[in-house]
Amino acid sequence: MNRITGGMWADLQRLNRTAMIPHAVQWMTRLGWVANFDRAAAGERYDHRGREFADSEIYKIIEAISLEHLRSGPSELDAVADDLAGRVAAAQEPDGYLHTLFGRPWQRPRYSDFTWGHELYCAGHLLQAAVAHHRAYRSTTLLDVAVRLADHICVMFGPHGLNRVCGHAEIELALVALYRETRERRYLDQAALFVDRRGHGTLPLIEFGRAFAQDDLPVRKATVLRGHAVRALYLAAGAVDVAVETGDDELLAALKTQWQNTVDRRTYVTGGMGSHHMDEAFGEDFVLPADRSYCETCAGVASIMFSRRLLLATGESRYADQIERTLYNILATAPGDDGRSFFYANTLHQRHPGGDVPVNDDGVSIRGGAGERQPWYEVSCCAPNLARTLAGLDDYVATADNEGIRIHQYMSSTLEATIGGSPFTLDVTTDYPTTGTITVTVTQAPAVPATITLRQPEWSPSTPGRTRVWSPGDTFTVDLDLRERVTRPDHRVDAVRGCVAVQRGPDVLALESVDLPAGWALADAVLVSADPAVLRHQETGEEATVPLIPYRRWARRGPSAMRVWIPLDQTVAPPR
Ligand SMILES: [Zn+2]
Numbered sequence: 001m002n003r004i005t006g007g008m009w010a011d012l013q014r015l016n017r018t019a020m021i022p023h024a025v026q027w028m029t030r031l032g033w034v035a036n037f038d039r040a041a042a043g044e045r046y047d048h049r050g051r052e053f054a055d056s057e058i059y060k061i062i063e064a065i066s067l068e069h070l071r072s073g074p075s076e077l078d079a080v081a082d083d084l085a086g087r088v089a090a091a092q093e094p095d096g097y098l099h100t101l102f103g104r105p106w107q108r109p110r111y112s113d114f115t116w117g118h119e120l121y122c123a124g125h126l127l128q129a130a131v132a133h134h135r136a137y138r139s140t141t142l143l144d145v146a147v148r149l150a151d152h153i154c155v156m157f158g159p160h161g162l163n164r165v166c167g168h169a170e171i172e173l174a175l176v177a178l179y180r181e182t183r184e185r186r187y188l189d190q191a192a193l194f195v196d197r198r199g200h201g202t203l204p205l206i207e208f209g210r211a212f213a214q215d216d217l218p219v220r221k222a223t224v225l226r227g228h229a230v231r232a233l234y235l236a237a238g239a240v241d242v243a244v245e246t247g248d249d250e251l252l253a254a255l256k257t258q259w260q261n262t263v264d265r266r267t268y269v270t271g272g273m274g275s276h277h278m279d280e281a282f283g284e285d286f287v288l289p290a291d292r293s294y295c296e297t298c299a300g301v302a303s304i305m306f307s308r309r310l311l312l313a314t315g316e317s318r319y320a321d322q323i324e325r326t327l328y329n330i331l332a333t334a335p336g337d338d339g340r341s342f343f344y345a346n347t348l349h350q351r352h353p354g355g356d357v358p359v360n361d362d363g364v365s366i367r368g369g370a371g372e373r374q375p376w377y378e379v380s381c382c383a384p385n386l387a388r389t390l391a392g393l394d395d396y397v398a399t400a401d402n403e404g405i406r407i408h409q410y411m412s413s414t415l416e417a418t419i420g421g422s423p424f425t426l427d428v429t430t431d432y433p434t435t436g437t438i439t440v441t442v443t444q445a446p447a448v449p450a451t452i453t454l455r456q457p458e459w460s461p462s463t464p465g466r467t468r469v470w471s472p473g474d475t476f477t478v479d480l481d482l483r484e485r486v487t488r489p490d491h492r493v494d495a496v497r498g499c500v501a502v503q504r505g506p507d508v509l510a511l512e513s514v515d516l517p518a519g520w521a522l523a524d525a526v527l528v529s530a531d532p533a534v535l536r537h538q539e540t541g542e543e544a545t546v547p548l549i550p551y552r553r554w555a556r557r558g559p560s561a562m563r564v565w566i567p568l569d570q571t572v573a574p575p576r
Contacts, residue, residue, distance in 0.1 A: 001416040002397040002414070003071075004411050007430065007431060012390055017072060017391075019339025019340055020339040020390070021064055022077075023375075024064075024387060025061055028054075028061065031050060031376075032049030032050065033054040034058055034084065036049055036050070036055070036091075037088055040104070041087070052117055053118040053122060055100055056121060056122045056125040061388075062081050062129040062133055063132040065081040066129070066136035067132050067136070067391035070135060081136075081137075082137075082141075085141045088126070092148065096148035096150075096151055096152030096153075098145065099119045114164050114202075115203055118168055120157075120171040121168040121171065124175070126142075127178045129142060130143045130145060130146030135181075143181070146178055147182065150187055153175075154186050154187070157190065163197065165194055165203065166194075167213045168213070168228075171191075171194060173237050175187045175194070175238075176238065176245060177241075180245075188246070191242050192242045195219055195242050196219070198215055199214065199215055199216065199219060200218065212231070213227060213231055219235065219251065222258055224261040225262040227281050229280060229299040230298045239255055240252065240306065241309060256310060259319075261285075263322055265286055266284075268288055268290075269503070270508050270564065271330050272294075272295025272299070272348070274293075275292060280299075286493045286494070288489075288493050290565045295345060297334040297385065300326050300330030300346070301386065304327065311323070311399075321455070321457060323396060329508045331389060332552040333551060333552040334346065334386055343373050348564040349564065350371045350554075351523070354559035371555065372555055373555065397409045397428075398413070398415045400418070400424075401417075403450065403467075404467070405417050405424065405450075406453040409455075410433075410454075412428060412429050412430055413427075417450075422446035423446070425442075426452065429441070436482040437478075439477045440476055442470045442473065443472055447469070448469065450469075450470055460480045483531070496565040502548055507550040508564055509551065511564075513561035514558065516546060524538045525538075526538055526570070527569060535566075536571075
């Protein structure tokens, strides 16, 4: 058991409970997405509100509230989860089917639109919500719904059922989660079947190609993620779950290869994934334009889900490194300081302050391209996804095994394990990433030797593990080197050739126009030196020292232009 006790992530978790979750519930209620369930339950004819996946947002919020309950105990949100769970349960059909947009006499038939219908996708989110709800409240209200829905799916899509997959992966990882909660083997078998069934062209060919929904290539044959980023990452996460639970080493090896190639060639320095706005998709290798970076917040969430599963499966720190990069530069970037606004896309280069999408406090916004955080979007997958991830973040801090505790993320926290039948508990205190000082204090210790391992970030000197017989009160301190470091892009990323990015610890830094001297345009500033950042104005030759800020802090002082990749001054280092 881990618990985050202080620092920026504890602040974000508090903001999540007090603002982000209530904000999401308010919007989903206001837009009629919750009422879809009531009207479905009443059996009346109704106009469905929201998009095909609106049901899933309610499920994600139930999951978020449940995880929040597990994290911080009872609150006024419990009644909200209870209410939502009851309304969802009431809308389930007698045969277990559950979706508010399909299957009623005046609606499109069930399973008539695998490409865009999101029926199994929504089912997957219901299953995840039900597992969290069951753990939090020991109530079977939603778990019973999930079991009936999963049983329905196993009949409809089992070995003798429809040979189809959902256009948006999600059901795979959710079925494994339900299997883990119930130990009902057929849910795992169905998940494995869905994973193996994808990639054989059972989905209709659409304008974005078969790769959009990963239906171009079997999962175990692919070498890199492609197509719609969130779809690809959810599928990969579910496939790791299947591989781990079934002992499928071939599948696991394929996913490790895909992860590495994707991180090396198709991922922004921020950890952001997906450079295509048109189809929210991965670009080809090294297609990583800063000013057309999409980097959907949900892709950040999904990337963390994929990396976390590989971390648990292998123990390799590169996965925790990538989680950290994505946490600090995507997940911490998206929410506004008030918890009532969000980035959907996380660009690395905003050319014009505010962009071309105005903030709309009183209505839904178009999803991509906004240069400011928006209260709500027509497609609002990201806000509830952030909410459930922040609520469950304690699990990411450390893991325990028979030898001891492995600390993966540096956050003030209490960590608990059981070694040789005795409790082993640690207190971690740090103001990371403000400084790199991390103090670990043993608060309870077993009589046998135990190991404390701290992840060595890819950018810092070694932090070796320590194995010994510990006593309560034993303490040690690790200092990570947080000096700013200059990163050059891979030479194959044409879009940022001649630029550098500056990083400090887990933070990618950004140059924001509000910090420039009066009269300077962002596009005219080139970097002379990095620490401190000295910039030269291209036309006048004037030089100025300008602070670079953590990327996650951008657009918090009003609309601004911003860039992560900063052009180097060519007059200082002429090309040879
Ligand atoms: Zn999203």
